Amino acid sequence: DAMVIQNPRYQVTQFGKPVTLSCSQTLNHNVMYWYQQKSSQAPKLLFHYYDKDFNNEADTPDNFQSRRPNTSFCFLDIRSPGLGDAAMYLCATSRDDVGSGGYTFGSGTRLTVV
Amino acid sequence: AQKITQTQPGMFVQEKEAVTLDCTYDTSDQSYGLFWYKQPSSGEMIFLIYQGSYDEQNATEGRYSLNFQKARKSANLVISASQLGDSAMYFCAMREGQRGAQKLVFGQGTRLTINP
16 A cells, blocks of 8 residues: 555654664655654644645744655654753655645654653 | 634544534635545545636535535535545645645634544
């Protein structure tokens, strides 16, 4: 089945130690999104890729970066994780003519910072 | 300004009863879409139902229906005959625009608890 896969499912990292979360998709969608969701809050969009074009949200901290080496993969890099970065990170994909086709979400990576 | 507003932080409902989760939205676009997602404690975001701004009929998907009132800018989710497995966080979300990378913006969510 076509899907969006996030690895790892759970990630524990040390304060200040760089960490990378990965997302892959078999849907051939040209848009990929990264959301951060803290406990009991709404998912918050960090950035998205439209094909190779990177689009950062205005309030996304510089500590967060992203790479999309090809259509299938997208990575979220946190350069120096702080305790406040502990959250669920959700990857989603869509076509550029979303309509009712909607968005496909991965299962998320739950990040713990110790 | 808040684009999606869910005014019910928590709801408690008896099993088999119907429940309505409220959602209001704010947009100046003519073309937009409204989504409802269910998020169980495991964290995955499960798509439930979609309503396009030009759809004249309310969307339905099994036990889920969307009460779309365009003039009031509301898109309430109705779950009929609630089940214990419906206990989860529910998010209303909106995408704006027709083409390009259309960002999905979420409301704050409603935590639904179904009591036996």
